[in-house]
Amino acid sequence: MTDRPIDPDVDLHVPxxxxxxxxxxxxxxxxxxxxxxxxxxxxxxALPGGPAAFPWATFWVNVSGCLLIGVLMVxxxxxxxxxxxxxxxxxxxxxxxxxxxxxxxxxVQRTVAAGAAATGLVYLVATMAAALVAVVVGMRLTxxxxxxx
Numbered sequence: 001m002t003d004r005p006i007d008p009d010v011d012l013h014v015p016x017x018x019x020x021x022x023x024x025x026x027x028x029x030x031x032x033x034x035x036x037x038x039x040x041x042x043x044x045x046a047l048p049g050g051p052a053a054f055p056w057a058t059f060w061v062n063v064s065g066c067l068l069i070g071v072l073m074v075x076x077x078x079x080x081x082x083x084x085x086x087x088x089x090x091x092x093x094x095x096x097x098x099x100x101x102x103x104x105x106x107x108v109q110r111t112v113a114a115g116a117a118a119t120g121l122v123y124l125v126a127t128m129a130a131a132l133v134a135v136v137v138g139m140r141l142t143x144x145x146x147x148x149x
Contacts, residue, residue, distance in 0.1 A: 028085040032093015040098050052114035055107040058100060059127055065099035066131040070138025079146045 040061050047057035072090055076082035104127055111120035 024085060025088050028089040029093040029096075032089040033097035034093075036094040036097025036099075039094075040100055050114075051110050052116035052119065053111075054119055054123055055104075055111070058103050058107050059123065059130070062099050062101060062104060062127055063130045063134045065095050067134040067138040069095050069099075070135040071142045074139050074142040074146070074148075078143070078148055 043061050044057045047060070049055055049057065069091065072087075072095065076086055076091075104123075108120045108124045111117075111123060
C-alpha cells in the first residue's frame with residue numbers, strides 16, 4: 001500500500017476542492033456517465049422482467065458494478081498512479097452511470113406493490129449482501145493479481 005490518501009485528487013480541507021466539478025473533470029464524469037448508462041440500458045434490455053419478478057438485470061448491474069469499483073480503486077490507489085481524470089471518468093462516470101441503486105429502490109417498491117413481498121425482501125437483502133461481497137472480491141482479486149497484500 002502506498003502512503004497516498006485513499007482519494008488523492010480531493011482534499012476537503014481545501015475550500016476550492018469542495019466546489020462542484022468543472023471543466024475537464026465535469027466533462028469526464030458526463031462522458032463516462034453516458035457510457036455507463038448505455039451499458040446499463042443494454043443489460044436491462046437483455047434481461048427484461050415483470051413487476052413481480054426478481055429484477056435480475058438491476059441485480060447483476062449493481063453487483064458487477066461493485067466488483068469493478070473494487071478492482072478500479074485498488075488499481076488507482078495501490079497499484080499505479082492514475083491520470084487525475086481516471087477516477088472521475090471510470091469511477092464516478094462510467095461505474096456511477098452503470099450502477100443504479102435508485103432503480104434498486106424502485107424495484108423493491110414495485111415488487112412489493114405487485115404482491116411479491118417475499119421476492120422484494122429477498123432482492124432487498126441479496127443485492128446489498130452481494131454488492132458488498134463483490135467490492136471485497138474485486139479488491140482482493142486485484143491485489144492478488146497485482147502481487148499485493
